[in-house]
Amino acid sequence: MAVYKVTVATGDMVEAGTNNFISITLVGSYGESRQTTVSFLFLPGKEKSLSVHCGQDLGPIVLIRLHKWRLFLEDAWFCKDVRVTAPNGTLYRFPCYQWLEGITTVEVREGSGKKLVDDKLQILKEHRHRELAARQEAYRWKNFAQGWPRCLNVDSVSELDSNIQFSRIRANNFTGFLIFQGASHFLSGFLLRRTSWNSLDEMRTIFSRTQGRDIGGYLVCCPLPFPLH
Numbered sequence: 001m002a003v004y005k006v007t008v009a010t011g012d013m014v015e016a017g018t019n020n021f022i023s024i025t026l027v028g029s030y031g032e033s034r035q036t037t038v039s040f041l042f043l044p045g046k047e048k049s050l051s052v053h054c055g056q057d058l059g060p061i062v063l064i065r066l067h068k069w070r071l072f073l074e075d076a077w078f079c080k081d082v083r084v085t086a087p088n089g090t091l092y093r094f095p096c097y098q099w100l101e102g103i104t105t106v107e108v109r110e111g112s113g114k115k116l117v118d119d120k121l122q123i124l125k126e127h128r129h130r131e132l133a134a135r136q137e138a139y140r141w142k143n144f145a146q147g148w149p150r151c152l153n154v155d156s157v158s159e160l161d162s163n164i165q166f167s168r169i170r171a172n173n174f175t176g177f178l179i180f181q182g183a184s185h186f187l188s189g190f191l192l193r194r195t196s197w198n199s200l201d202e203m204r205t206i207f208s209r210t211q212g213r214d215i216g217g218y219l220v221c222c223p224l225p226f227p228l229h
Helices: 120-139 169-187 200-210
Strands: 002-010 020-027 035-041 046-054 061-069 078-084 090-098 104-109 141-143 150-154 213-215 216-222
Touching: 002 035, 020 046, 035 046, 061 090, 061 120, 061 216, 078 141, 090 104, 104 216, 120 200
Parallel strands: none
Antiparallel strands: 002 046, 002 078, 020 035, 020 061, 061 104, 078 090, 141 150, 213 216
16 A cells, blocks of 8 residues: 655635635556545645555656536636655655636646656656647637737637636736726826827826836836837
8 A cells, every 4th residue: 555645735816715626636657546535625825635545656656637526616726736745755746826617627747847758658748749739729829910910819818718817816906007097097188188289298297107007016118109308
C-alpha cells in the first residue's frame, strides 16, 4: 500500500471558493490512483489536505486530474495549485491557477518546465496534443475589416472562457473607471459641447485630467490629440 499526501489550495480572490464536489486522480509513470474525493466545500485562500491510498507505487507523478461536479447549483471554483508528497518524500507541485466551471475534468501537468522532446511517456504526449487543440479552439481569429489587424473570433468578451477574461475585480475596476471618466467629461462640458474650442488651453483643462489614471495596479495613459508642451 502506497499513501500519497495531497494538498489542494484555493485562490484568495473574491468568489474563488465553491460548494461543489471536487475529487482528484493521481497519474504516475507506473499507473494511476482511483478517483478520490477532496471535499465539497472550499473557502477562498484556504487549503484542503487528504491522503490518497494506492495499491502500488505509482512512480513519478506526472499529471493530476481535478474532477468537479455538482448536485444542484453551479458554483465555479478557482484552483491555485496542488502539491503531492510521495511515500518516499518527493514533493511534486502542480500549478493550476484557473477556474473550473460546470461538470468538468481538468488535467494539470507537474510544474517542471518540459519541451516536447522531453515527453517520453505517451500519456504526456497525448496531454500536450489535447492542450494544443483546446488552445487552437479558444483562440480563433477573424478579420474585423479589410486592412485591419485580425481579432478574436467572438462577438463579445462574455463568450470567452473565464480564464481568458479579466478577473471580476479587474473588470469592475475598468467599469468604474469608464463611469468616472464619462461623468468627468459630462461635468466638464465635453460630452454636450456644441461649439468649437476657443483655444488649446481650453482643451488642455479637460483632457489633462485623463492622464495617468491608476486602475487596480495598472497605469492607464490616455493619449492626447496634441502635445502639452
